[in-house]
Amino acid sequence: MESPKRVEHQLTDKGYVPVYTTSVVEQPWDTYTDTDHQVWAQLFERQKAVLPGRASDEFLSALAAMEMTPDRIPRFDDLNPILRAATDWELVGVEGLLPELTFFDHLANRRFPVTWWIRKPDQMDYLSEPDLFHDLFGHVPLLMNPVFADYMEAYGRGGVKAHGIGEDALVNLTRLYWYTVEFGLIRQRDGLRIYGSGIVSSKGESIHCLESDAPNRIGFDLERIMRTRYRIDTYQKTYFVIDSFEQLMDATGPDFAPIYERLAQLESVPAGDVLDGDHVYNRGTGEGWLNDGDV
Ligand code: PHE
Ligand code: FE
Numbered sequence: 644m645e646s647p648k649r650v651e652h653q654l655t656d657k658g659y660v661p662v663y664t665t666s667v668v669e670q671p672w673d674t675y676t677d678t679d680h681q682v683w684a685q686l687f688e689r690q691k692a693v694l695p696g697r698a699s700d701e702f703l704s705a706l707a708a709m710e711m712t713p714d715r716i717p718r719f720d721d722l723n724p725i726l727r728a729a730t731d732w733e734l735v736g737v738e739g740l741l742p743e744l745t746f747f748d749h750l751a752n753r754r755f756p757v758t759w760w761i762r763k764p765d766q767m768d769y770l771s772e773p774d775l776f777h778d779l780f781g782h783v784p785l786l787m788n789p790v791f792a793d794y795m796e797a798y799g800r801g802g803v804k805a806h807g808i809g810e811d812a813l814v815n816l817t818r819l820y821w822y823t824v825e826f827g828l829i830r831q832r833d834g835l836r837i838y839g840s841g842i843v844s845s846k847g848e849s850i851h852c853l854e855s856d857a858p859n860r861i862g863f864d865l866e867r868i869m870r871t872r873y874r875i876d877t878y879q880k881t882y883f884v885i886d887s888f889e890q891l892m893d894a895t896g897p898d899f900a901p902i903y904e905r906l907a908q909l910e911s912v913p914a915g916d917v918l919d920g921d922h923v924y925n926r927g928t929g930e931g932w933l934n935d936g937d938v
Contacts, residue, residue, distance in 0.1 A: 670719045670736040670759045679761050680715050686767065686776045686844075687713040693849045699829045699836040701791070701888070702843060705784035717779065719757065726783070730792035734783060739772060743813065744806050750799025755786060768847060771876075781840030782824070790888040791838075794895065795824070801899060812903040815869040822868045823891060828852065828860065828884045835860065835884060835924065851878050857930040859915065860884055862922030865894050866902060871912045872937035880915035880932055884924055913937055 691713070694703060709725060711717045719734045726732050735749065737756040749756050757778040762770050785791045798820065805812040825841035835853055842848045852858065859881040861867075868883055885891050912918065914937040917926055 666738060666741075667735045667756075668738060668759060672716070672718050675716050675761070678764060682761050682764055682767070683716045683776065684713040687711070687780065689846050690780065690843065690849070693846050694837070694843060697837055697849055697853055698843055699831060699838045701788050701829075702784055702836075702838055705787035706780075708787050709784055711780070711784075716761065716775065722783070726786060729787045730789055732786040732792055732795075734779075744803065747799045747802030747806060750795055751803055752799070753792070753796050755782060755795070757783065768845075777840065777844040781844035785838060785840075788888065790892055794888065794892050797892070797895065798824070801895070805899065805903070808900065808903060811907050812899070815903055815906055816899070818869050818871055818873060819865070819895070821873045822871065822881075822883045823863075823885070826852070826873075826879050826882055827891075828882045829888075830884050830886050838885075839882075848878050852882050855930075856925070856928045857932070858882055858925070859917055859921075859927040860924040861917070862924065863890065863894065864921070866906065867912070867918065867921070869902070869906055870909060871916075872914045874914055874936065875938050876936060877933060880927060880929070880937075 698706075708729070709722060711722070719736055723733045726734065730753075732753045732755060734757045735754045736759040738760075739758050740746075741749070741756055746756065755778075758773050758775055761775040766774075786795065798816075802813075802816060805816045823839070825839050827837075827839040828835050828842075829838045830836075837843055837849060837852060842852050852860075855878075858879060861881060861883055863883050863885045871881065874880060915927065915929060915932055917923060
């Protein structure tokens with residue numbers, strides 16, 4: 644297979660100038676195999692069946708508006724005009740996880756990095772790094788939502804700032820990302836729903852996060868979340884529930900610098916703990932939890 648072309652520089656009237664801060668790649672669409680397209684189709688159909696009644700209305704309507712279909716892996720170039728028209732976001736192809744600052748810089752400029760390659764058929768239920776299905780199906784639809792789109796940009800800017808403050812600030816901010824963007828739940832008038840991309844791209848967790856008695860489901864609280872450790876190798880022990888994307892936007896509007904300073908004095912909270920003052924929707928039974936391994 645030919646390696647994808649890197650587009651780090653672009654010819655302009657000033658000569659070749661760097662376009663992005665790192666390794667953006669063109670989606671090598673022609674290199675996808677039939678198996679790749681089938682993996683996409685199966686994952687897509689499976690989530691289309693699981694998500695109605697479980698994913699938030701915002702996610703489902705955004706997914707429909709994006710015009711992704713199961714029959715073949717979407718082309719980023721086809722999705723981008725739709726996304727740009729809706730919220731002025733765009734997708735850029737990448738090889739995989741990016742250095743933190745590079746990732747923040749993309750978000751701050753309303754570019755969402757999408758891993759171009761898709762998992763293998765024996766990884767349908769789990770893989771340890773983000774692939775095309777997680778990034779594209781999981782993250783991209785909500786970028787069509789104007790409020791969530793602004794949140795993601797603000798997060799990117801906040802990330803650049805936290806990076807300049809230090810490692811502890813980044814840990815706090817990463818927990819916020821984890822418990823909102825990746826594993827967030829939202830309260831709809833008819834019950835709890837999923838908006839987190841790590842959940843919507845996983846059949847097992849889509850069911851577990853809402854229907855299992857094992858995990859805690861707790862109301863969103865910014866500083867509480869920023870103190871809370873998380874799982875990267877099992878379902879979450881705790882999910883945090885927002886009331887609306889507006890709530891998320893408002894709560895994260897203030898300057899985090901003094902919050903980081905305050906939190907530096909406090910212990911982190913184990914992933915499964917329930918604290919006094921938590922708004923508890925469900926106190927988890929803890930069934931199946933591993934004792935160690937919180938990150
Ligand atoms: N208000 C945050 C700060 O000052 C930025 C931010 C916004 C971070 C939204 C995350 C999400 O750092
Ligand atoms: Fe993700």
